[in-house]
Amino acid sequence: MEPQQFRHAASNPAALFMRYARTTLIFLAVVSLVGLLLFQGALSLGRNDSYLINKAGRQRMLSQQLVKDALLLTQQERPADYQRVHQRLTENHEEWIQSQEILQHPESALQLAGRNPLAIATAFTRLDPYFVTLADTLQQVLDLCAQSLPEQSRPIDSEQAKILRQSILQNEAPYLSGMNHITYLYEQESSKRLSLFSFLQFMIFALSGGSLLIVYRTLFRPFARQLSDYYHQTERTMQILADEAATDPLTGLYNKRSGMLLLNSMYEQAKRGSNDFSLIFMDLDGLKVVNDSRGHEAGDNMIRQFATALKAAIRAQDAALRFGGDEFVILLPSGRKAADIVLKRLGKLLDCTKHNCEDEESTIVFSYGLAILSENRGHTALKLLKTADQLMYKQKNSKKAARQGTDR
Numbered sequence: 001m002e003p004q005q006f007r008h009a010a011s012n013p014a015a016l017f018m019r020y021a022r023t024t025l026i027f028l029a030v031v032s033l034v035g036l037l038l039f040q041g042a043l044s045l046g047r048n049d050s051y052l053i054n055k056a057g058r059q060r061m062l063s064q065q066l067v068k069d070a071l072l073l074t075q076q077e078r079p080a081d082y083q084r085v086h087q088r089l090t091e092n093h094e095e096w097i098q099s100q101e102i103l104q105h106p107e108s109a110l111q112l113a114g115r116n117p118l119a120i121a122t123a124f125t126r127l128d129p130y131f132v133t134l135a136d137t138l139q140q141v142l143d144l145c146a147q148s149l150p151e152q153s154r155p156i157d158s159e160q161a162k163i164l165r166q167s168i169l170q171n172e173a174p175y176l177s178g179m180n181h182i183t184y185l186y187e188q189e190s191s192k193r194l195s196l197f198s199f200l201q202f203m204i205f206a207l208s209g210g211s212l213l214i215v216y217r218t219l220f221r222p223f224a225r226q227l228s229d230y231y232h233q234t235e236r237t238m239q240i241l242a243d244e245a246a247t248d249p250l251t252g253l254y255n256k257r258s259g260m261l262l263l264n265s266m267y268e269q270a271k272r273g274s275n276d277f278s279l280i281f282m283d284l285d286g287l288k289v290v291n292d293s294r295g296h297e298a299g300d301n302m303i304r305q306f307a308t309a310l311k312a313a314i315r316a317q318d319a320a321l322r323f324g325g326d327e328f329v330i331l332l333p334s335g336r337k338a339a340d341i342v343l344k345r346l347g348k349l350l351d352c353t354k355h356n357c358e359d360e361e362s363t364i365v366f367s368y369g370l371a372i373l374s375e376n377r378g379h380t381a382l383k384l385l386k387t388a389d390q391l392m393y394k395q396k397n398s399k400k401a402a403r404q405g406t407d408r
Helices: 003-010 014-073 082-104 118-148 158-246 256-272 287-294 296-313 336-350 381-407
Strands: 278-285 319-324 327-332 365-372
Touching (some): 014 082, 014 118
Antiparallel strands (some): 278 365
8 A cells, every 4th residue: 555545544534524413413403493493383373373262262152141141131020040140141241351352462461472463353343343332231231130139029120121132132143243253263364374384394394304415415425435435445454454463474374473362262162162173283394404504585485385385285264373483383173184184285285296396405394293172171272282282392303313313
């Protein structure tokens, strides 16, 4: 990797991400706040509308009850429950006047949000003369009836009662018709508000969706590509660094540190799965002689050639490491049979009688020790390694003793 490429891979896009995220979060917060305010406004107005519609309906019912009781009290024959009807008329009359004030001026009477729309305010203006006349007439009925309450046998002034009855009947129908129209207007205004707020909410939703799409296409998608490039470049860099840290630079095999980690991992995996595990500890014979007679470059070539043969001899599930100097280790997740096959294959790859070698001195010979987990129950991974090391040295010493016997 070129230095410039490495610097680009090492650059951190966190600042760009934070800028994009901050912008998006601010936008979402603003949109959410506007949506919340609209929702609260719609909810508040909806409650107000429901209250006023119910109030208008109640006002019509009160009007009808008031007229019924007033006519009952002003008739020629006194009703049996005269006093109770009078009390009911008094209470309903007071509530009726208060309700009319609330309906006409909801913003001041109950501190409700907003005034009546123009159409409703105009309808109340037209209705006001009938309401005033009706309210005054009902009050006169109450006053007239109150005069006769202490003396139950005293009759009501029939002439005055007749005038009051006529006034009530003349104003009742226009008032009820006007209240019906006002109730309809309240319902119509409520429906308009709901439609408007629904439209605004839809527009906010569409604006949010469109804005998020723009943010995604103009900000996050380019950033995602940049982040992906950064990730892959970093991954390649880390892989290079990991390979350099885990492998021996001369042979390309695992080095001792990473090899020991791999040894422990494969050993524990074999123990958990109740599988066999083999370890071959090898040492090159005569490397010191090659270094002393032909130089260290020749010795390095000998190590590289042995490592190349070692890579070709092992299977995909096996692992090989350079333990140090002229010492190598093969790790096999299987038993003696597989280990013998690998050793046999390695021997063939190094046999100069079957391959072209530069000279007789190029022949590579090694000693080895083979330790099998199934044959060494209770051994730890390190103890198994030590056992294979001891067996290797035992073989090496046997070769040395045999050469000394031949020399004599």
